[in-house]
Amino acid sequence: MSALSVSIQAEDFDIGQEHQALRAQDERVGAVCSFLGTVRSQSDGQSVSAMALEHYPGMTEKSIMAMLNQAQDKFDIYAARVIHRIGDLMPGDQIVWVGVTSAHRGQSFQACEFLIDYLKTQAPFWKKEQTPSGARWVDARVSDDDALSRWGIQVPRQAI
Amino acid sequence: MKIHLRYFASVREVIGKGQESVQTQATHVGELRKELMAISPQHAEALARHKAVRAALNQVACAEDAPLSDGDEVAFFPPVTGG
Numbered sequence: 001m002s003a004l005s006v007s008i009q010a011e012d013f014d015i016g017q018e019h020q021a022l023r024a025q026d027e028r029v030g031a032v033c034s035f036l037g038t039v040r041s042q043s044d045g046q047s048v049s050a051m052a053l054e055h056y057p058g059m060t061e062k063s064i065m066a067m068l069n070q071a072q073d074k075f076d077i078y079a080a081r082v083i084h085r086i087g088d089l090m091p092g093d094q095i096v097w098v099g100v101t102s103a104h105r106g107q108s109f110q111a112c113e114f115l116i117d118y119l120k121t122q123a124p125f126w127k128k129e130q131t132p133s134g135a136r137w138v139d140a141r142v143s144d145d146d147a148l149s150r151w152g153i154q155v156p157r158q159a160i
Numbered sequence: 161m162k163i164h165l166r167y168f169a170s171v172r173e174v175i176g177k178g179q180e181s182v183q184t185q186a187t188h189v190g191e192l193r194k195e196l197m198a199i200s201p202q203h204a205e206a207l208a209r210h211k212a213v214r215a216a217l218n219q220v221a222c223a224e225d226a227p228l229s230d231g232d233e234v235a236f237f238p239p240v241t242g243g
Binding site for chain 2: 037053054055056058059062063084095096116119120121122123124125126127128137138139140
């Protein structure tokens with residue numbers, strides 16, 4: 001596996017295996033940081049019984065590779081990988097995993113946070129939740145744009 | 161010129177299809193959006209000015225003034241909510 005990789009998949013993934021693979025055969029690595037996002041059973045005061053994730057095949061992969069390249073330019077890291085699931089998910093399911101390796105913890109902590117902040121506001125995925133009052137598309141959060149602005153990246157509130 | 165359109169999430173649901181092709185003289189993405197709104201009441205609702213609609217040109221996020229060329233792929237969708 002190359003140093004930077006992305007996988008968009010319906011299947012679940014094994015975090016332990018991903019951690020191992022990310023630092024395999026690289027003895028320069030002294031730190032592995034990762035983030036796991038999971039499906040919550042509550043959202044905006046309503047219970048969520050299931051979730052469907054839609055994406056833009058092609059653009060999704062390209063935009064995440066662009067984020068990974070930016071992270072590699074910005075931080076002193078060795079490897080980084082993003083896994084994002086699509087399709088039908090249930091509360092408790094794993095949705096997204098970001099893993100980064102570096103020599104010391106600071107750079108991989110920062111790169112990991114940068115990647116998930118960037119992904120949440122820029123990668124074309126859309127969540128639809130099943131609630132007792134019907135299915136609804138999840139609204140984008142302004143706080144996610146604010147999180148990205150910490151990295152010096154300003155997101156237009158309305159692109160067009 | 162011919163433009164290939166892609167719609168996602170709520171925009172796709174309101175318009176009732178995920179893709180279509182149009183012949184247009186629009187010079188940029190904002191002008192194309194305005195033209196599309198005339199196709200049907202569903203297009204008008206999905207792409208209405210007051211809606212937070214994002215766009216991508218050839219699979220890269222773009223602004224309203226992004227210039228169009230024959231054969232381009234243009235996508236319209238709501239703000240993203242992954243992660």
